[in-house]
Amino acid sequence: MFDVLIVGAGMVGASLACALGDKNCKSNRSLKIGIIESHSNFLRGEFSADGRASAIAYGSSQIWQNIGVWGGMERRGVTPMHKIQISEGDLPYQVQLRREDMGQEALGYIVENSVTLASLWEFARQCQNIELICPAQVLDIEYVSDRDVMRVKVSSEIGDQYLETKLLVGADGGRSQVRQLANITTSERHYEQTCIVTTIKSENPHQNFAYERFQPSGPFAILPLGSDRACVVWTATKKETPRLLALNEADFLQEMCLRFGKPLMEQLGSIEIESRTRANYEPRWMHSQTYIKPRLAIVGDAAHTTHPIAGQGMNLGIRDINALANVLKTAHQNNQDVGSIKVLKIYEARRKWDNLGVILLTDISNRIFSSQNWFFKGLRRFGLLILQISLFKRILMFFMMGLHQV
Numbered sequence: 001m002f003d004v005l006i007v008g009a010g011m012v013g014a015s016l017a018c019a020l021g022d023k024n025c026k027s028n029r030s031l032k033i034g035i036i037e038s039h040s041n042f043l044r045g046e047f048s049a050d051g052r053a054s055a056i057a058y059g060s061s062q063i064w065q066n067i068g069v070w071g072g073m074e075r076r077g078v079t080p081m082h083k084i085q086i087s088e089g090d091l092p093y094q095v096q097l098r099r100e101d102m103g104q105e106a107l108g109y110i111v112e113n114s115v116t117l118a119s120l121w122e123f124a125r126q127c128q129n130i131e132l133i134c135p136a137q138v139l140d141i142e143y144v145s146d147r148d149v150m151r152v153k154v155s156s157e158i159g160d161q162y163l164e165t166k167l168l169v170g171a172d173g174g175r176s177q178v179r180q181l182a183n184i185t186t187s188e189r190h191y192e193q194t195c196i197v198t199t200i201k202s203e204n205p206h207q208n209f210a211y212e213r214f215q216p217s218g219p220f221a222i223l224p225l226g227s228d229r230a231c232v233v234w235t236a237t238k239k240e241t242p243r244l245l246a247l248n249e250a251d252f253l254q255e256m257c258l259r260f261g262k263p264l265m266e267q268l269g270s271i272e273i274e275s276r277t278r279a280n281y282e283p284r285w286m287h288s289q290t291y292i293k294p295r296l297a298i299v300g301d302a303a304h305t306t307h308p309i310a311g312q313g314m315n316l317g318i319r320d321i322n323a324l325a326n327v328l329k330t331a332h333q334n335n336q337d338v339g340s341i342k343v344l345k346i347y348e349a350r351r352k353w354d355n356l357g358v359i360l361l362t363d364i365s366n367r368i369f370s371s372q373n374w375f376f377k378g379l380r381r382f383g384l385l386i387l388q389i390s391l392f393k394r395i396l397m398f399f400m401m402g403l404h405q406v
């Protein structure tokens with residue numbers, strides 16, 4: 001019988017496993033943790049399928065630091081963000097967020113997803129209380145009420161087997177099967193947009209500056225990486241996406257440089273595309289009506305997804321697992337049942353409003369910044385002006401950096 005069985009060893013699920021692991025926290029040794037992952041590549045240490053990188057809020061880096069996994073990420077390479085410039089295309093309405101304004105060494109970090117996953121898996125494998133069940137797939141779940149346990153049907157190379165756990169955690173992403181099997185309903189909305197992700201290399205140093213340039217098609221983000229590379233997240237309208245994806249490399253680069261704008265192109269010098277693939281994703285707004293059921297909790301994208309515009313999706317997931325791990329560890333230390341609904345309710349109460357607030361604000365920002373309506377144009381320019389005022393800027397940075405949940 002597992003104490004906690006996690007489905008999905010992506011960035012959120014693997015972070016939860018590490019937080020409950022015994023490598024740096026001997027009191028976790030008596031917790032029996034299992035983690036089920038369907039991707040066999042992960043077992044072979046191959047994590048770099050799409051070349052994506054994520055903006056990690058300063059607060060999330062502190063959570064990983066406390067767990068003990070941040071050192072592994074730093075060793076593999078993280079890029080501190082010294083400045084974030086938010087602008088409406090090339091118009092002079094812009095806000096500069098600088099690390100000096102908050103007195104921190106960085107506003108956050110850009111970390112390639114492969115670096116995050118490799119570091120988390122390395123740590124998880126060094127924990128004696130974690131069993132990695134991979135490659136394996138969850139087929140069914142059943143809450144056995146007379147014994148008050150969760151039974152999970154799992155398919156793996158050794159065939160189908162049933163596992164039992166005091167708590168099942170769904171960390172299996174936006175299309176979560178665990179969420180669907182538990183009949184948790186969601187509210188969701190699809191955007192008429194596509195996010196195209198590619199990696200570039202510039203001639204001149206990027207100076208650890210990140211850019212969020214709002215265009216009529218949607219936001220265009222440039223996230224600095226090591227060796228003067230950058231990850232570009234280009235939000236295009238659904239209509240223009242097939243044409244952009246079909247362009248040859250030279251034409252694609254030319255279109256992309258137009259979105260960088262002249263002043264930035266002058267700063268960066270010539271640009272070349274480094275990634276061989278153009279990964280593309282359909283952004284979606286989704287929020288689950290509940291995060292908990294008897295002997296079950298959902299975290300990360302399984303519970304909520306948001307438009308990548310603000311780079312907050314995974315940061316919310318990291319805050320989820322931090323809250324859940326703290327609640328479970330306290331319950332364990334007090335000899336309480338880790339899967340009891342009383343314990344799980346504390347997790348849900350700590351996380352629901354932060355998640356909902358960020359998802360709604362992100363949705364509103366995307367709408368306001370993508371609209372060509374004169375009212376919204378005026379509103380966003382007013383917003384960018386208001387953010388010149390130090391107090392408002394610091395409030396925005398406080399939340400963006402995730403400092404309210406550290």
Ligand SMILES: Cc1cc2nc3c(=O)[nH]c(=O)nc-3n(C[C@H](O)[C@H](O)[C@H](O)COP(=O)(O)OP(=O)(O)OC[C@H]3O[C@@H](n4cnc5c(N)ncnc54)[C@H](O)[C@@H]3O)c2cc1C
Binds near residue numbers: 008138195310312313
């Ligand atoms: C273009 C783009 C840019 C983004 N940029 C940022 C950013 O800058 N900052 C940020 O914070 N967020 C960002 N995000 C969001 C972030 O990527 C997600 O929030 C994050 O990856 C969610 O992690 P997760 O572990 O919850 O889910 P996933 O990454 O989807 O992981 C789920 C895992 O579960 C496994 N799995 C699924 N089903 C099963 C099953 N039945 N059995 C076993 N295993 C299963 C999968 O193989 C996978 O490994 C971005 C998203 C996109 C699309």
